Amino acid sequence: MTDEMAGAGLSVQTVATNEIEDAADRALIARYRSVRAQTLALAAPLGAEDQVVQSMADVSPTKWHLAHTTWFFETFILRDHAPGYRVFDAQFNYLFNSYYEAVGPRHARADRGLLTRPALDEVHAYRAHVDARMEALLADEAALRRMDGLAELVELGLNHEQQHQELLLMDIKHVLSCNPLRPAYAERAGKNADRAPPLRWLSFAGGTHEVGHAGRGFCFDNETPRHRCWLEDFRLASRPVTNAEYRAFIADGGYEEPRWWLADGWQTVRNERWRAPLYWYEQDGEWMEFTLHGGRALDPAAPVVHVSYYEADAYASWAGKRLPTEAEWETAATSGTGAAGPVPFRLHPPPAAGDADLEQMTGGVWEWTASPYTAYPGYRPAPGAVGEYNGKFMVNQMVLRGGCCVTPVGHVRSSYRNFFYPHQRWAFAGIRLAEDAA
Amino acid sequence: MTDEMAGAGLSVQTVATNEIEDAADRALIARYRSVRAQTLALAAPLGAEDQVVQSMADVSPTKWHLAHTTWFFETFILRDHAPGYRVFDAQFNYLFNSYYEAVGPRHARADRGLLTRPALDEVHAYRAHVDARMEALLADEAALRRMDGLAELVELGLNHEQQHQELLLMDIKHVLSCNPLRPAYAERAGKNADRAPPLRWLSFAGGTHEVGHAGRGFCFDNETPRHRCWLEDFRLASRPVTNAEYRAFIADGGYEEPRWWLADGWQTVRNERWRAPLYWYEQDGEWMEFTLHGGRALDPAAPVVHVSYYEADAYASWAGKRLPTEAEWETAATSGTGAAGPVPFRLHPPPAAGDADLEQMTGGVWEWTASPYTAYPGYRPAPGAVGEYNGKFMVNQMVLRGGCCVTPVGHVRSSYRNFFYPHQRWAFAGIRLAEDAA
Amino acid sequence: MTDEMAGAGLSVQTVATNEIEDAADRALIARYRSVRAQTLALAAPLGAEDQVVQSMADVSPTKWHLAHTTWFFETFILRDHAPGYRVFDAQFNYLFNSYYEAVGPRHARADRGLLTRPALDEVHAYRAHVDARMEALLADEAALRRMDGLAELVELGLNHEQQHQELLLMDIKHVLSCNPLRPAYAERAGKNADRAPPLRWLSFAGGTHEVGHAGRGFCFDNETPRHRCWLEDFRLASRPVTNAEYRAFIADGGYEEPRWWLADGWQTVRNERWRAPLYWYEQDGEWMEFTLHGGRALDPAAPVVHVSYYEADAYASWAGKRLPTEAEWETAATSGTGAAGPVPFRLHPPPAAGDADLEQMTGGVWEWTASPYTAYPGYRPAPGAVGEYNGKFMVNQMVLRGGCCVTPVGHVRSSYRNFFYPHQRWAFAGIRLAEDAA
Amino acid sequence: MTDEMAGAGLSVQTVATNEIEDAADRALIARYRSVRAQTLALAAPLGAEDQVVQSMADVSPTKWHLAHTTWFFETFILRDHAPGYRVFDAQFNYLFNSYYEAVGPRHARADRGLLTRPALDEVHAYRAHVDARMEALLADEAALRRMDGLAELVELGLNHEQQHQELLLMDIKHVLSCNPLRPAYAERAGKNADRAPPLRWLSFAGGTHEVGHAGRGFCFDNETPRHRCWLEDFRLASRPVTNAEYRAFIADGGYEEPRWWLADGWQTVRNERWRAPLYWYEQDGEWMEFTLHGGRALDPAAPVVHVSYYEADAYASWAGKRLPTEAEWETAATSGTGAAGPVPFRLHPPPAAGDADLEQMTGGVWEWTASPYTAYPGYRPAPGAVGEYNGKFMVNQMVLRGGCCVTPVGHVRSSYRNFFYPHQRWAFAGIRLAEDAA
Secondary structure, rough: OOOOOOOOOOOOOOOOHHHHHHHOOHHHHHHHHHHHHHHHHOOOOOOOOOOOOOOOOOOHOOOOOHHHHHHHHHHHHHHOOOOOOOOOOHHHHHHHHOOOOHHOOOOOOOHHOOOOOOOHHHHHHHHHHHHHHHHHHHHHHHHHEEOOOOOOHHHHHHHHHHHHHHHHHHHHHHHOOOOOOOOOOOOOOOOOOOOOOOOOOOEOEEEEEOOOOOOOOOOOOEEEEEEEEEOEEEEEEEEEOOOHHHHHHHHHHHHHHHHHOOOOHHHHHOOOOOOOOOOOOEOEEEEEEEEEEEEOOOOOEEEEOOHHHHHHHHHHHOOOOOOOOOHHHHHHOOOOOOOOOOOOOOOOOOOOOOOOEEOOOOOOOEEEEEEOOOOOOOOOOOOOOOOOOOOOOOOOOOOEEEEOOOOOOOOOOOOOOEEEEOOOOOOOOOOOEEOOOO | OOOOOOOOOOOOHHHHHHHHHHHHOHHHHHHHHHHHHHHHHOOOOOOOOOOOOOOOOOOOHHHHHHHHHHHHHHHHHHHOOOOOOOOOOOHHHHHHHHOOHHHHHOOOOHHHOOOOOHHHHHHHHHHHHHHHOOOOOOOOHHHHHHOOOHHHHHHHHHHHHHHHHHHHHHHHHHHHHHHOOOOOOOOOOOOOOOOOOOOOEEEOOOOOOEEEEHHHHHHHHHOOOOOOEEEEOEEEEOOOEHHHHHHHHOOOOOHOOHHHHHHHHHHHHHHOOOOOOOEEEEEEEEEEEEOOOEEEEEEOEEOOOOOHHHHHHHHHOOOOOOOOOOHHHHHHHHHOOOOOOOOOOOOOOOOOOOOOEEEEOOOEEEEEEEEEEHOOOOOOOOOOOOOOOOOOOOOEEEEEEEEOOOOOOOOOOOOOOOOOOOOOOOOOOOOOOOOEEE | OOOOOOOOOOOOOOOOHHHHHOOOHHEEEHHHHHHHHHHHHHHOOOOOOOOOOOOOOOOOOHHHHHHHEEEHHHHHHHHHHOOOOOOOOOOOOOOOOOOOHHHHHOHHHHHHHEEEEOHHHHHHHHHHHHHHHHHHHHOOHHHHOOOOHHHHHHHHHHHHHHHHHHHHHHHHHHHHHOOOOOOOOOOOOOOOOOOOOOOOOEOOOOOEEEEOOOOOOOHHHHHOOOEEEEOOEEEEOOOOOEEEHHHHHHHHHHHHHHHOOOOOHHHHHHHOOOOOOOEEEOOOEEEEEEEEOOEEOOOOOOOOOOHHHHHEEEEEEEOEEEOOOOOHHHHOOOOEOOOOOOOOOOOOOOOOOOOOOEOOOOOEEEEEEEEOOOOOOOOOOOOOOOOOOOOOOOEEEOEOOOOOOOOOOOOOOOOOOOOOOOOOOOOOEOOOOOOOOO | OOOOOOOOOOOOOOOOOOHHHHHHOOHHHHHHHHHHHHHHHHOOOOOOOOOOOOOOOOOHHHHHHHHHHHHHHHHHHHHHHHHOOOOOOHHHHHHHHOOOOHHOOOOOOOHHHHOOOOHHHHHHHHHHHHHHHHHHHHHHHHHHHOOOOOHHHHHHHHHHHHHHHHHHHHEEEEEEHHHOOOOOOOOOOOOOOOOOOOEEEEEEEOOEEEEEEOOOOOOOOHHOEEEEEOOOOOEEEOOOOOHHHHHHHOOOOHHHHHOOOHHHHHHHHHHHHOOOOOOEEEEOOEEEEEEEEEEEOOOOOOOOOOOOHHHHHHHHHHHEEEEEOHHHHHHHOOOOOOOOOOOOOOOOOOOOOOHHHHHHHHOEEEEEEEOOOOOOOOOOOOOOOOOOOOOOOOOOOOOEOOOOOOOOOOOOOOOOOOOEEEOOOOOEEEEEOEEEOO
């Protein structure tokens, strides 16, 4: 999803009220503080100038992320639910509304980089102002229980903010990559792995399966309703495609050979003069990669990342395989063959560790699926302002699954549906192969 | 599909050899003559100047259609299978190849309208030259049986030519519509119907269904393999949406209200300043419609036509309904509730007649479905030159079903999958509503 | 000038009444017939399909030229001055108005190639209809003398039509050049010359000179008023730059070296990937040239043609020279050092013949000058509809002088000012060098 | 000029050695300190975020101006003339070269806003580093006299920096204007004048005049050589056109009526939807103006500013007048009828004071002339790196004269030639009318 989509959906079934009430409302306030602090921590390594620039229309400035996530709490919670709340600055509704048509006119997305004012300091003050009122509200247990759906709205706001944490990193990576100096967002400890574990194929049985969100935890509405679908037997690769494997595709002339490409993909390759993933570049005849740690030699064992759907599909064709559907992916992910826990947060996807049957289903790279992003059968847009446009992005985009190294830990689920246009490459997106069983 | 896609796929299971052999090969030669003559008949009302112009990149000139369909037979049949065949003009392979990368470089699609030469007379001579050799080949029963797959290739060529017959009419309609004189392609007998039959809702049971081509007749490879899928109970409208119904959407401010639209659709509405279907225009405060019969008052009872997917989806949202998936559409179409035969060929879709439960599933307008155009499970691209790119259009497009008034009679099937980009409007595309059963 | 500008100006001092009256009005009717017939003669080698296509926005279809020149007589003469005249088709005013805002709305210039109707036959009928009424009017001597300014309007219409004769050839050359078949407009007799005469430098004295139209013959208003200007001593090349000389500039890396180019020119070279004049192409390592006679080997002795102002200026810089100002050019042209008469009409500029001090000042190539196209001091736009926009093109364009091989014989004068944007190349434009005297 | 052009030319005759030597070299060091300090003073009201953003391709970030002017001294003086000088950062040559092809490849102009690094602090350090070495060099009188042309290079660098001071203000005005908050660059004392002095017409005699730089002071090479030209008698308005006068043009439908406009201007008006000068906007039915003091009510007595050449020309046509040529302007400016001294530096042009025959020839607004920017007769590009591209901007632009309120005091001369493309509006450009004498 682009930030246009972050927080697009309030789940219609995210009731989960017992859970929240039982663990006491203090859990929510603690979680609020934690998530909000994490956003500031992610911006901390950046100077004021880094935080204002927009390097392409898809990218938002860091400062805008800081303000927009705050605006979300102000607009959808404080303005309506906090008695006597005074809006911090009436003009911010125009500046920091992302795409909610019902909330009024807004600053054009492609012009977010023109906002030298409010200055970063003012945005920090805005955050502090809203946080103080939010924390007061969350500390008022009576109020929380009195207001129907408030806890769910807060939970939505926190998930929304987590999505923007990932976007912030994707976006600043693009901003920094446009600078000929190739500055690092953060220094890096450690070195490249020697090699990735060999690729294995895991088999899964077809039949009628259920997919979509189950249980009481939070989810976005596009994960619902849980529903049946029919699958044929299929096989899934044990790990994502590596840089070394992808480099072989390039070396074999992959970007010059139309037979591997979808027609729209081939058109894009030629128009954009693509010849490698987004952040690859050549230096003295060797492939290098720009990362959040700056430029460095390509790590052959790490997953290939920052490829478009077109490239993922072309690679799969060249390899004689295909991409999985999202139903296949979800079925495999819930089969119990994966690693025990998520890979920890990292600024670049590490090589697979060779420690499970199905590796890096989370925490490595978002994995392009063969499934266009559409409504599940029986999907209903949520009522009200927040959910006004729940389904409005359900065309022209492809689903990605699994989360990536810069996704906040705990944010994703096996039913989580991310989505991007097939030409987009600035997300941490990679490739996992599939094939028919027979 | 655009003409880029016409004939994109040779079915892998269109064996049907018995049928052809039994009915005698003479059936094929008769069919060849008939289809080829029909193409010329469709061009007959047009002057030479009409046949050379390209009004937008999606459109091809009539003359190009005449030549390209001929090139298809020359390239994929005569060149390889007719001993001693002399190519008519070696340069035509460059000029009239549509998109087959394996057949060599080709003239840019958007520049087809620059081909004032070869003149129309030369293209007619080209057709005659190829027809003479094709007919000689088809008359040679021994050859036909000796060459494996030849009859299937001829059948593919004829289906390809039929697709171009429809494209020829779509394209010339667009060319003529760009002329302020609004010239008619052909005069029209008859008058508008008074009213359309009332809209009824037909129920269909869910469960595991099979969709995709069955039987031995010809099909394109994207209709295969036949496969199972799971459907929930659903209901389908008895007839397409009418002009009168769509006019009410416009009158209700449909084109000014973002809430009904997908985000990409709303962007398109604003960028393109859409305010009605493609060929509608206002005259003295009344909606008029440009048709192949020239401009005329809008027929309120006739199906709305020349709408994009975005408009179809927005209309459905406004109406509180949705579009059917292609599996739902196919399930309904094969349920036995439809009209006995196809509506005859007409230059404009007529009002529904009120003579069946499920009306105008064929012969009226292509019906946008909610299904993105993707590969069926287990789909395999056909080997060889003709099938080289079978799946290369399977991204970014939406499936349409049913055929329309200008589709050659007998060309479509219930499993037939047409596809266009969601913004395209020059096909004879309309809307049939669906809804969940519950 | 583009056809937007053809006939932009009725001269305010083209009185010349004696001349017309003395020679009898029959001279005008004869000239009318001759000019109008010549236009049809130029279109005669072309098929109907050739005459409808527009290959870029600057180009107009042949058919449009045939109709627009006729519309000019109908609109500015017959409609107002021929009693009882019935307009041939009221819609033609919309279709064939080039740019006269006062005459009402008009068909967009870039869409002229969409006019498959009216068919060529109808346009021929339109010409015949207008010619019959024009000839009747011109035969009525009493009417001619009674109507003030009528003869001048006719003369303007004929000069306008002559401008379109040249445009017709420029335009069809571009149309045919877009066809991979490289068809010839006409076959050609003769062969290339062996060599051009050596380049000589002729000196001209500075001081106060007068430039602008003098005498009683017809001129366009941008040639007036005749006025004084100050010139320094200068020298002018005896003939235009040849293909061989220009080829040396290319061979020396002229198109890869920014130092020779104006900044806007260099930008254009890179954006458009220019590497030679418009119609040059390479074949087996040799430079070829597309001409109205089809493709052929480059004639090294012939003047280089179809270069932009940017290329002309860059060539001059590389050669250590400069382009002449238009005042210098006109001063030299009227100095009595040129060839006796104009070079005859040819479809391609021939090599200089070596028969005068100053060669090919007319009849070879239009010669780019260093002068931007601006108003002469004291210039006054003519009153009324025809002259409404006399000066509206006086910005962003450069003056060319002299006429070219496809300019109608007798159409140009030494004071004649043609003008194009500095990037345009489809006119028969070349280069004559100048330098300061000292 | 855009910043592409700032400092494009080292005058070939700006020897002026006596002056510099006489006043002692200390004058130069004092002037160096003063100019360099002024640039920092202009940036002082801005935050770091203000200084990094680029609001359109024509605009450069403040930080870039700070660095580029420093790079100029480093590259053209220190690197070659200061023994043992160590380049501050080798990568800065790539980042801060504006357009000097001979100095190597450079960062794309339109991407200057992507340079979040080097941070503002580093750029300040860069300035300090270069200033220290420059001041050491300038303090070394022996070195100064030993090195031929060094003082002239320093003088050029200072004039170059002054041009960038004006550009810095033009650019930041545009950046701030893009912000919906309409922030002020600086607060403003004072209020609008009541009224402008009445417009008077001053007569000037024609004949042979000399124009171009005279005397020994500094000038840019495009002001040379001084040369003769012929002028007819003319008249010039006593002051620039005011906002009130221009508002009357708008109220009279000036932006809806093609007859006043050059064809290219009219095209621009429609494409860009212009309906007033660049920074005008409507609020509650009144015209407001964005200024460096923020938004405020339009001052009817102040000169209209931020108009394009197209608008200046259209206004003149509507008023029945014309724009002056640059020779006319310079002749009038040197006639002794103007105000005694320059108007002081202001952030917005003030109303004329009514204190001279010819008012605000300097210090109000740059005045569009009718003269395209071309080479003077006998103009020679200067040799060497600095002068490599002296004339490369001499096409497609129009000359403006006089300087404006934000031009550094003392920077302009009566022979000074500024230039912009006819559609550009972000310079402080206005209108002074002229007419023929007769």
